[in-house]
Amino acid sequence: xxxxxxxxxxxxxxxxxxxxxxxxxxxxxxxxxxxxxxxxxxxxxxxxxxxxxxxxxxxxxxxxxxxxxxxxxxxxxxxxxxxxxxxxxxxxxxxxxxxxxxxxxxxxxxxxxxxxxxxxxxxxxxxxxxxxxxxxxxxxxxxxxxxxxxxxxxxxxxxxxxxxxxxxxxxxxxxxxxxxxxxxxxxxxxxxxxxxxxxxxxxxxxxxxxxxxxxxxxxxxxxxxxxxxxxxxxxxxxxxxxxxxxxxxxxxxxxxxxxxxxxxxxxxxxxxxxxxxxxxxxxxxxxxxxxxxxxxxxxxxxxxxxxxxxxxxxxxxxxxxxxxxxxxxxxxxxxxxxxxxxxxxxxxxxxxxxxxxxxxxxxxxxxxxxxxxxxxxxxxxxxxxxxxxxxxxxxxxxxxxxxxxxxxxxxxxxxxxxxxxxx
Numbered sequence: 001x002x003x004x005x006x007x008x009x010x011x012x013x014x015x016x017x018x019x020x021x022x023x024x025x026x027x028x029x030x031x032x033x034x035x036x037x038x039x040x041x042x043x044x045x046x047x048x049x050x051x052x053x054x055x056x057x058x059x060x061x062x063x064x065x066x067x068x069x070x071x072x073x074x075x076x077x078x079x080x081x082x083x084x085x086x087x088x089x090x091x092x093x094x095x096x097x098x099x100x101x102x103x104x105x106x107x108x109x110x111x112x113x114x115x116x117x118x119x120x121x122x123x124x125x126x127x128x129x130x131x132x133x134x135x136x137x138x139x140x141x142x143x144x145x146x147x148x149x150x151x152x153x154x155x156x157x158x159x160x161x162x163x164x165x166x167x168x169x170x171x172x173x174x175x176x177x178x179x180x181x182x183x184x185x186x187x188x189x190x191x192x193x194x195x196x197x198x199x200x201x202x203x204x205x206x207x208x209x210x211x212x213x214x215x216x217x218x219x220x221x222x223x224x225x226x227x228x229x230x231x232x233x234x235x236x237x238x239x240x241x242x243x244x245x246x247x248x249x250x251x252x253x254x255x256x257x258x259x260x261x262x263x264x265x266x267x268x269x270x271x272x273x274x275x276x277x278x279x280x281x282x283x284x285x286x287x288x289x290x291x292x293x294x295x296x297x298x299x300x301x302x303x304x305x306x307x308x309x310x311x312x313x314x315x316x317x318x319x320x321x322x323x324x325x326x327x328x329x330x331x332x333x334x335x336x337x338x339x340x341x342x343x344x345x346x347x348x349x350x351x352x353x354x355x356x357x358x359x360x361x362x363x364x365x366x367x368x369x370x371x372x373x374x375x376x377x378x379x380x381x382x383x384x385x386x387x388x389x390x391x392x393x394x395x396x397x398x399x400x401x402x403x404x405x406x407x408x409x410x411x412x413x414x415x416x417x418x419x420x421x422x423x
Contacts, residue, residue, distance in 0.1 A: 011074075012181040015188035016130060018073040019122045022191065025070070026119020029063055033115050058098055060107030063114065064199040071200075074192045079200035103199070110198040118191065125187045129180030136173030140166045240277070247273040289331070297327045301352055304335050308350070309342040310367070315353040320415035322361060329391055330363055330409060333384050337365040337407045345369025345405060361411045371403035 006012070036059065040052030061083075068079045082103055086093040098104045135155055143152035143166045151161045160166050250270040257263040292300035298316055305312035321327070334352055341350045347369030354363035374397070388395045393411035 006185070007178055007181055012184060014073050015181075015184040016126070018070065018188045019126050019184065019191070021070060021073070022114075022122045023119050023126065025063075025066065026114050026122070029059075029111055030115035030119070033059055033111065054095075057108060058095070058104065060109070060111035060199075061098060061104060063111040064107040067110070067114075067195050068200055071192055071195060074188045075196065079196055081200070107199050110195070113198075118194075122187070122191065125184065129183040129187070130177075133173045133177035133180050136169050137177060139169045139173065243273060243277045247277055292327060292331050296321045297330055300327070300331045301334050304331070304338060305352060308338045310338070310345075310347055311349050312338060313349070313351045315351070316355065316363070318356050318361075318415070322356070322413050322415060326361060326391060326411050326413045329384070329387050329393070330361060330411065333388065333395065333407070333409050334363065334365060336384055340373065341365070341367045341369065341405075344373065345371075345403075347403075347405075356413075356415065359412055359414060361409075361413055363409045365407040367403070367405050369403050369405055370401075371399045371405050372401045373397065373399035373405050 033056065036052055036056045040050070040056060043052065065081065068081065071079050083101060084097060086097040132155060139152050139154055139160060140163070143149060143160060143163070146152065151159050152166060154160055154169055160169060247270065250266060250273055254263065254266040254270050257266050289300055289303065291303050296318070298318055301316055302314050305314045322330075338350065338352075341347050345367050347367035350365065350367040352363070352365050354361070356362075385395045388409055388411060391411050391413075393409060395407070395409045397405075397407050399405040
């Protein structure tokens with residue numbers, strides 16, 4: 001509106017269309033609400049009107065839907081609805097879901113405000129800012145036609161009997177019409193902002209975007225874990241089996257070879273093939289350990305503790321298998337923590353403890369080392385922190401100088417299936 005070309009742009013016309021359509025829609029909403037309440041109240045004595053009264057509580061839903069479409073006349077930003085999808089198909093599920101939503105009652109309040117106050121205010125603004133200046137602008141035309149060239153009524157209040165006065169009022173009407181365009185723009189903008197505040201708040205849109213972003217990150221994590229498992233399976237069933245066959249073939253050839261340079265070369269090749277096989281197995285285990293996929297987090301943590309260079313006590317008990325992404329994130333946090341204990345802490349012993357309670361997996365890794373560790377100090381925990389945060393979890397590190405060091409991770413989740421203790 002501050003631009004010089006506002007009066008020549010389509011926005012004044014869009015403001016007029018928005019306000020005029022609001023008047024028409026407000027009258028329709030008023031009639032609909034009054035009819036539903038009246039008919040429902042009369043028929044309530046025979047219990048037939050009770051459903052109508054219940055439907056009246058949802059009258060704001062279609063009104064708000066229409067208002068969101070009308071907002072496009074004056075507001076460039078979309079105003080999508082934020083209603084939840086019913087848990088089950090059918091009208092009853094939809095009805096009960098809507099009644100439990102706060103947005104439904106906000107939309108009902110908007111519909112009542114629209115029917116009782118907003119459309120009369122819009123009609124008053126259009127009348128003062130548009131109808132009155134237009135009537136003044138047409139004063140010479142009215143004087144020439146209706147008044148027979150002798151007189152004309154201005155706003156049905158003042159009589160004009162001379163042409164100079166009639167043209168002067170017409171010029172004044174044009175000026176007021178230009179000013180009225182700004183008034184209409186301000187009124188339409190305020191009306192649109194009030195509507196958005198009641199039925200389509202911007203913070204709700206932001207919250208919806210944040211939720212969708214979080215869901216997309218979780219989907220990426222799931223896809224990443226699926227790809228890890230595929231690579232692990234391909235390496236285990238493909239390259240590893242070929243290396244095993246190669247190692248066996250070289251071993252047999254070494255046994256059949258006569259002592260000499262050829263036997264020495266075969267022995268060297270056999271040792272290199274064995275080292276390559278060991279490295280490949282370690283790589284496969286790091287990508288996605290088979291014990292984690294087959295037996296779950298408890299067994300995988302116990303296996304990681306057995307392979308640790310520092311003695312580790314494990315006190316972890318879970319009610320069942322957890323979601324795959326949660327198990328993978330928790331396992332690699334423990335592995336990274338135990339690797340840091342072995343490399344940097346100088347600890348004599350470590351302990352991994354935790355469990356599942358109140359819908360959250362909690363894990364603690366503690367050591368009796370020198371302390372002084374920091375999450376951003378090259379310990380490799382920064383990436384794990386991001387990975388845990390994707391699952392709406394939290395990772396914290398406490399490591400004062402002199403120790404002890406305590407790493408704690410919490411991830412909200414629910415068990416998927418009971419744990420088979422016999423396995």
